[in-house]
Amino acid sequence: MINKLKKTNLFLVIIDIVIIAICYILALYVLGYENLSEIIIIENIILSIFIYEVFLNLFKMYYNLVNYEIGKDYLKYIVCCFLSMIVLTIFGKMFNLMHLDFLRINALAAVLTAGSFVSYRLIIREIHFRKNGEDYLKTNNIVSNILIVGAGLGGREMIITIKNATHKNYNVVGLIDDDKTKYKKKILGVEVLGNRYDIPRIVEEYDVDYIFIAISGLDAINRRKILELCGETKAKIKVWPSTEDVINKQGPINSLRDVEISDLLGRDPIKLENRNISNLIKNKVVLVTGGGGSIGSELCRQIITYSPKLLVILDIYENNLYDIEMELRGNYPEKNIAAVVASVRDIERMEDVFKMYHPNIVLHAAAHKHVPLMENSPLEAIHNNIFGTYNVATIADKYHVDKFVLISTDKAVNPTNIMGATKRFCELIIQAKDKRSKTDFCAVRFGNVLGSNGSVIPLFKKQIAKGGPVTVTDKNITRFFMTIPEAVSLILQAVTYANGGEIFVLDMGEPVKIYDLAETLIKLMGYIPNEEIPIKITGLRPGEKLYEEILMAEEGLTSTKHDKIFISKPAAVTMNEINDALEELNEIEYNKNYSIKKVKETMKKIVPTYHEPMEVNNEKNK
Numbered sequence: 101m102i103n104k105l106k107k108t109n110l111f112l113v114i115i116d117i118v119i120i121a122i123c124y125i126l127a128l129y130v131l132g133y134e135n136l137s138e139i140i141i142i143e144n145i146i147l148s149i150f151i152y153e154v155f156l157n158l159f160k161m162y163y164n165l166v167n168y169e170i171g172k173d174y175l176k177y178i179v180c181c182f183l184s185m186i187v188l189t190i191f192g193k194m195f196n197l198m199h200l201d202f203l204r205i206n207a208l209a210a211v212l213t214a215g216s217f218v219s220y221r222l223i224i225r226e227i228h229f230r231k232n233g234e235d236y237l238k239t240n241n242i243v244s245n246i247l248i249v250g251a252g253l254g255g256r257e258m259i260i261t262i263k264n265a266t267h268k269n270y271n272v273v274g275l276i277d278d279d280k281t282k283y284k285k286k287i288l289g290v291e292v293l294g295n296r297y298d299i300p301r302i303v304e305e306y307d308v309d310y311i312f313i314a315i316s317g318l319d320a321i322n323r324r325k326i327l328e329l330c331g332e333t334k335a336k337i338k339v340w341p342s343t344e345d346v347i348n349k350q351g352p353i354n355s356l357r358d359v360e361i362s363d364l365l366g367r368d369p370i371k372l373e374n375r376n377i378s379n380l381i382k383n384k385v386v387l388v389t390g391g392g393g394s395i396g397s398e399l400c401r402q403i404i405t406y407s408p409k410l411l412v413i414l415d416i417y418e419n420n421l422y423d424i425e426m427e428l429r430g431n432y433p434e435k436n437i438a439a440v441v442a443s444v445r446d447i448e449r450m451e452d453v454f455k456m457y458h459p460n461i462v463l464h465a466a467a468h469k470h471v472p473l474m475e476n477s478p479l480e481a482i483h484n485n486i487f488g489t490y491n492v493a494t495i496a497d498k499y500h501v502d503k504f505v506l507i508s509t510d511k512a513v514n515p516t517n518i519m520g521a522t523k524r525f526c527e528l529i530i531q532a533k534d535k536r537s538k539t540d541f542c543a544v545r546f547g548n549v550l551g552s553n554g555s556v557i558p559l560f561k562k563q564i565a566k567g568g569p570v571t572v573t574d575k576n577i578t579r580f581f582m583t584i585p586e587a588v589s590l591i592l593q594a595v596t597y598a599n600g601g602e603i604f605v606l607d608m609g610e611p612v613k614i615y616d617l618a619e620t621l622i623k624l625m626g627y628i629p630n631e632e633i634p635i636k637i638t639g640l641r642p643g644e645k646l647y648e649e650i651l652m653a654e655e656g657l658t659s660t661k662h663d664k665i666f667i668s669k670p671a672a673v674t675m676n677e678i679n680d681a682l683e684e685l686n687e688i689e690y691n692k693n694y695s696i697k698k699v700k701e702t703m704k705k706i707v708p709t710y711h712e713p714m715e716v717n718n719e720k721n722k
Contacts, residue, residue, distance in 0.1 A: 508603070
């Protein structure tokens with residue numbers, strides 16, 4: 101390979117020398133100096149060759165692979181010629197006895213030389229691309245037609261990458277761009293065929309197999325609209341990666357990703373008051389319970405960036421705990437991290453943890469969250485969610501924690517299942533605690549998070565990969581969605597506003613129909629819903645309701661400084677009422693003759709807004 105590169109560079113040097121000589125002679129003849137003596141011409145040509153080669157080597161132009169040169173490389177050739185012209189003119193003025201107009205001669209020679217340098221290198225590159233394409237077509241008859249959305253730098257880079265990807269048989273049929281001035285124009289020989297609204301027609305007309313979205317700076321709303329138009333076609337869709345992904349995965353082709361449902365939410369990135377979050381966390385001891393879970397681990401990832409004095413990650417499941425600990429230690433070797441295996445159910449163990457680390461801030465994410473599983477094991481939900489929260493909150497109060505944050509859920513609003521009812525009771529616990537404690541107790545309530553354990557998106561993708569069916573419990577079921585990093589960012593922001601007793605409600609955007617979500621995902625993965633991939637309605641699961649809510653009807657809503665965070669009206673509950681309810685639950689928990697029906701009846705007394713799903717779903721369907 102090295103010998104081949106040396107031969108190639110030597111070949112380029114020889115060609116460049118010949119071009120410099122010919123261009124200089126042409127400049128002399130064009131300007132009427134054809135009668136100069138051969139000695140003078142040869143002397144000036146030798147000097148020109150020497151100066152040009154000096155600059156070409158200073159700029160390391162012979163280190164380039166000509167096949168892969170781009171615009172900035174060609175600009176360097178022009179700069180080399182321009183600098184050579186200046187130096188040669190200076191030499192000519194200093195030592196010339198013939199009184200030649202060296203400025204005009206060298207300027208014309210430089211223009212001719214620069215044009216020749218760039219032209220023959222472009223020809224070499226084009227021959228390389230054509231040869232590779234022809235060689236591949238001889239060995240592979242399968243051609244994937246590609247339509248690229250974005251006739252900017254991203255689209256240009258994508259075309260270059262595809263042409264260089266000799267292991268792939270790609271045929272770029274055209275480009276899409278909403279800029280009218282680009283219509284019918286070409287980038288590297290590829291024509292702009294229309295705007296976003298022409299995508300369905302072009303896909304049909306050119307038999308497009310893949311659509312590559314190559315606009316890295318596209319805002320969320322326009323990304324969603326373009327993806328919806330792409331979803332109307334039979335083509336599979338890939339999205340241009342972030343710069344970090346391109347670097348890590350060595351090129352745009354390798355790092356092109358499948359469309360995620362988060363692309364379709366149509367929400368711009370959330371703006372945070374990072375200084376307030378930093379002031380809250382920096383040099384503080386922060387404890388995250390359930391730190392190995394979906395939300396807990398993301399909390400840890402974001403908290404560590406604000407330089408806490410110590411991050412304590414607590415979880416009962418050691419595998420998840422180990423994973424997040426190793427991840428953070430690898431990424432932040434200089435940060436102080438403590439990983440603790442413990443259960444929030446064990447109040448004595450919790451006291452040991454608080455006594456050892458003395459946390460300033462507690463984010464309580466430990467909980468059982470799977471609705472159908474908790475319907476069949478209600479005492480587990482009560483034990484882990486209610487008594488676990490009570491334990492951690494009690495110890496936090498005892499050790500004078502500054503802020504205690506309960507991670508709650510929209511399922512706590514008018515709950516129709518045990519899990520939601522226990523989370524609502526947890527909200528009542530922290531509001532009651534706040535009334536008699538110096539610790540600021542608050543809760544943050546939000547809906548479903550994309551990509552979490554148990555989320556429908558990973559399930560749908562697995563089902564589509566197997567050829568279906570994609571299972572949806574009800575055609576009318578709707579949910580609110582938010583990405584995990586989005587939710588966690590807002591949680592941390594909300595905590596900065598906490599004075600105690602608040603339930604912060606996160607703006608989840610518009611509700612999404614799960615059936616529509618399934619259809620969209622099937623389309624975006626290149627299939628036809630209910631033809632190639634069937635969608636099967638399985639019926640509502642135990643405790644499941646059709647429509648999730650963010651606020652209870654009796655709650656008011658107060659805005660905060662952040663447009664995505666609101667505060668609900670606090671409940672009128674006392675610690676005596678909480679203790680009475682806990683005693684009643686405690687009796688049931690340790691009564692071996694309990695029944696699920698008895699547990700639900702008790703929970704309905706304690707949480708008056710808890711109803712059977714049938715009652716709520718029927719009311720919503722009226």
